[in-house]
Amino acid sequence: MNLNILVLPGDGIGTEVTREAVRVLQRVSEKYNHTLRLTDGLLGGIAIHKTGTPFPDETAKLAADADATLLGAVGLPEFDNAPPAQRPERGLLGIRKVLGVYANLRPVRTYKALIDSSPLKNERIEGTDMIIVRELTGGIYYGTPRGVEGSGDTERGTNTMTYTRAEIARIGRMAFHLARKRRKKVSSVDKSNVLETSQLWRKVMVEVSAEFPDVELEHVLVDNCAMQLVLNPTRFDVVVTENMFGDILSDEGAVLAGSIGMLPSASIGEQKPSGAWVGLYEPVHGSAPDIAGQNKANPLGAIGSVAAMLEYSFGLMEEATAVNNAIESVLNAGQVTADLKPKGTPLTTEQVGAAICAAI
Numbered sequence: 286m287n288l289n290i291l292v293l294p295g296d297g298i299g300t301e302v303t304r305e306a307v308r309v310l311q312r313v314s315e316k317y318n319h320t321l322r323l324t325d326g327l328l329g330g331i332a333i334h335k336t337g338t339p340f341p342d343e344t345a346k347l348a349a350d351a352d353a354t355l356l357g358a359v360g361l362p363e364f365d366n367a368p369p370a371q372r373p374e375r376g377l378l379g380i381r382k383v384l385g386v387y388a389n390l391r392p393v394r395t396y397k398a399l400i401d402s403s404p405l406k407n408e409r410i411e412g413t414d415m416i417i418v419r420e421l422t423g424g425i426y427y428g429t430p431r432g433v434e435g436s437g438d439t440e441r442g443t444n445t446m447t448y449t450r451a452e453i454a455r456i457g458r459m460a461f462h463l464a465r466k467r468r469k470k471v472s473s474v475d476k477s478n479v480l481e482t483s484q485l486w487r488k489v490m491v492e493v494s495a496e497f498p499d500v501e502l503e504h505v506l507v508d509n510c511a512m513q514l515v516l517n518p519t520r521f522d523v524v525v526t527e528n529m530f531g532d533i534l535s536d537e538g539a540v541l542a543g544s545i546g547m548l549p550s551a552s553i554g555e556q557k558p559s560g561a562w563v564g565l566y567e568p569v570h571g572s573a574p575d576i577a578g579q580n581k582a583n584p585l586g587a588i589g590s591v592a593a594m595l596e597y598s599f600g601l602m603e604e605a606t607a608v609n610n611a612i613e614s615v616l617n618a619g620q621v622t623a624d625l626k627p628k629g630t631p632l633t634t635e636q637v638g639a640a641i642c643a644a645i
């Protein structure tokens with residue numbers, strides 16, 4: 286099979302973890318006889334430096350032409366005080382919107398080998414296996430009006446959270462379809478005791494649930510969900526929620542997995558006639574300026590995102606399983622980076638990438 290992949294390493298540790306993810310793609314292609322065509326592109330801070338904009342038109346064109354896009358992370362401290370429209374993160378929001386990847390799938394599970402890497406008690410997190418389905422192209426990150434205007438005491442910042450019935454229904458259906466292949470439970474997370482968007486969200490989720498009578502639906506308020514995630518994580522199977530809530534809750538979920546460096550994600554949009562999904566694949570974490578350039582970032586979230594790409598955009602289940610099995614075996618062998626607090630000497634980012642390739 287031809288695998289035409291756009292690679293957007295981005296900023297900070299994005300470049301380091303993406304390098305290892307690409308090595309894994311090369312290893313898989315070599316082993317399973319696929320023709321890999323990689324194209325490099327610019328997104329985020331590096332794109333601002335080289336072109337003046339975080340999401341160059343050329344990158345949009347390359348993404349549209351590729352079968353799938355692999356992304357590291359964006360964000361540089363030098364832009365921390367820049368207005369949102371001139372920040373690297375705007376590039377990320379832009380590519381998600383342009384590709385129409387409305388469903389961000391973020392699996393969170395506890396590996397046996399990492400049970401002591403989490404600060405939470407073993408018996409609480411053992412058996413955790415959920416997928417957070419985050420709506421990705423709507424909500425408060427995109428709503429208008431937005432901006433800061435005025436000055437002095439009346440200077441005002443505005444953001445708008447808005448959702449249409451159609452946007453809620455399509456992410457709801459995605460969640461229910463996933464639940465059907467899992468433990469058949471959807472937890473819909475909202476703030477319907479306060480927000481009108483959440484009231485519509487809840488109403489539409491109930492309507493969609495009628496199409497899936499075999500799947501249980503529960504509603505959880507987001508503040509309670511934040512607590513339940515660490516108190517009783519095994520009660521969750523599929524968690525579906527809006528953009529910002531999903532962003533926040535998935536970082537909390539990282540504590541269950543042992544490190545945010547462990548979490549992969551698949552952002553998917555339309556399903557093409559071939560059955561392949563339009564997809565953008567990226568680890569959940571950011572550019573981690575505090576550890577960038579030190580060859581110590583955990584690349585497993587990025588490598589797990591490669592497995593997700595093989596599954597969703599190419600339908601290559603055997604290859605995806607080979608990558609996931611390699612992750613498991615490397616964890617079992619204790620070949621991990623410092624964030625996972627190994628008993629022995631931690632491996633570097635590159636060494637973990639090499640260990641994964643050797644295990645495939």
Ligand SMILES: NC(=O)C1=CN([C@@H]2O[C@H](COP(=O)(O)OP(=O)(O)OC[C@H]3O[C@@H](n4cnc5c(N)ncnc54)[C@H](O)[C@@H]3O)[C@@H](O)[C@H]2O)C=CC1
Nearest residue numbers: 358359360361545546570571572573574575576582583624
């Ligand atoms: N998808 C993306 O491109 C995202 C970008 N960001 C951006 O990244 C920048 C930094 O944001 P932060 O809030 O610090 O979040 P972050 O996720 O980059 O880092 C949070 C903490 O987790 C650690 N960490 C993250 N990934 C790791 C890995 N693979 N291995 C080991 N440790 C890891 C970091 O060292 C840091 O202590 C900001 O500019 C932010 O906007 C943040 C989240 C997602």
Ligand SMILES: CC(C)CC(=O)C(=O)O
Nearest residue numbers: 374375377378426532569
């Ligand atoms: C620019 C942000 C929305 C990125 C982020 O934190 C995420 O997608 O998890």
Ligand SMILES: [Mg+2]
Nearest residue numbers: 532533536569
């Ligand atoms: Mg985030």
